[in-house]
Amino acid sequence: MVKTPIMGNNFTIGYLGPPGTFSEQAALIVKNDQKRTDISLIPFPSIEDVFAAAAGGQADLAVVPLENSNEGAVNITMDNLIFGSNLFIRRQIALPIAQCLMTRPGMVHTDIIYSHSQSLAQCRQYLRKYYPGALLIPVSSNAEAARLISQGNGNEAAIGPKPAAELYGLHIKAENIQDHGGNVTTFAALSAGDADEPLPGGRTTIAFSTENEPGSLYKVLNIFSLWDINLTKILSRPMKGKPGEYAFYVDLEDYEAKDLQDALTMIGRKTDFYNYLGSYPKP
């Protein structure tokens, strides 16, 4: 997983910033597990920018949110991975997500609430119940929401992680406001370069689209069944500009390396579009 750094001796991890995001927490976990100490964390303002940094050599690893256990896939990350990048998944990090409502100290009323759209969605029922009239404004990350309101002077609040409140000097009005228990976001650490070999006991992720004809998805899943490969996740994203057609993002586990190779060769043959997204340890 540790690859040769691209720039000088310093190894850089780009993440969805600013400091204080859940992505930074995931990036810190990745940093602490590296076998070297000369590692810098660099925040980027958007998920697209994190992808571009890893593709362009400004970051050796890129940490982005991939999926939340209640709200589902992060569409921008999915589309960049499936259609838009030559990056590979090197690792996944599953973080329990506790959302807090935070304000500047002394603020009582809350008319406007900023956060990432995923975080707002994770707290939809809470917000509907306690702040039915508030204007909900999604911004690029929840730490950016905290940063924004720390500089504001109105009746604004942000939703995000506790460390963001501490970082930006905010008061925590309510904790654990997400609608559902078991709220976990999975982050992916990505990098350019050659794909890793499938690990024993690991996971491999691929994307493909099937021919637009009856039974085509079933035929592809049959390939995994034939080689006794366990499909543990299937998500679909629309093919851009092709209404009714989908690409599938699939996690595979419990395979023999040779079987996986043979199965993927067959997948490549039986699909219209196929993209190998990486092999990595199960999170």
Next chain:
Amino acid sequence: MVKTPIMGNNFTIGYLGPPGTFSEQAALIVKNDQKRTDISLIPFPSIEDVFAAAAGGQADLAVVPLENSNEGAVNITMDNLIFGSNLFIRRQIALPIAQCLMTRPGMVHTDIIYSHSQSLAQCRQYLRKYYPGALLIPVSSNAEAARLISQGNGNEAAIGPKPAAELYGLHIKAENIQDHGGNVTTFAALSAGDADEPLPGGRTTIAFSTENEPGSLYKVLNIFSLWDINLTKILSRPMKGKPGEYAFYVDLEDYEAKDLQDALTMIGRKTDFYNYLGSYPKP
């Protein structure tokens, strides 16, 4: 599809408002195809409110956006359909979506852009190219965005359908700003009451979750294969509070009514969670 009206003689169609939304365009198509003339269209401020209106008897039919061909499923609609309502899909309406950028007449600069999050996502590349510094504010619908900026006085713009610009007296600065061609949104008309019988040549939608064990999705798809039923769409949504578990939303076509009944009986038997979402004509 035409059911006995719940309130007096007037038949009501609820839709995601305010007037000027793409949902209203879809609701007008539904209205024009009814075999009666005493039909009122009623706007509701959110997708949840449209669902609640149909469930509670304030609307005989509810028209909500279901999926965009480029940005994917509308999560709130999906989750309400799969997990939260006893409504059935009576019809689907596929609308080509042309997004416009609109401002109050005479406005030159644009610092803040309002729209529905789906519309902002459909124009992501355009906005990144031409308005990289603008604050993007998702609101409950794109007609609501148009209404908001028509009452504002700043350098604000909205993204939405042309009729919304006309309705709220706005100037169209750019047309067809969506990133991808073939931009189609499918709307669903829903109602309470008894489920319709499967139509010959129609479509049936179901939702289910499989046991969380190897090959369980494949086993369910095998049922469709066994009865020669064509699966034309599969989307997944996370099961709330159960990380790693998914419910699948599936469209089925090209079936004999008796075969479908037998297959669905088997699906009910082989799944942890099963919900019949309706049979209706192909859009």
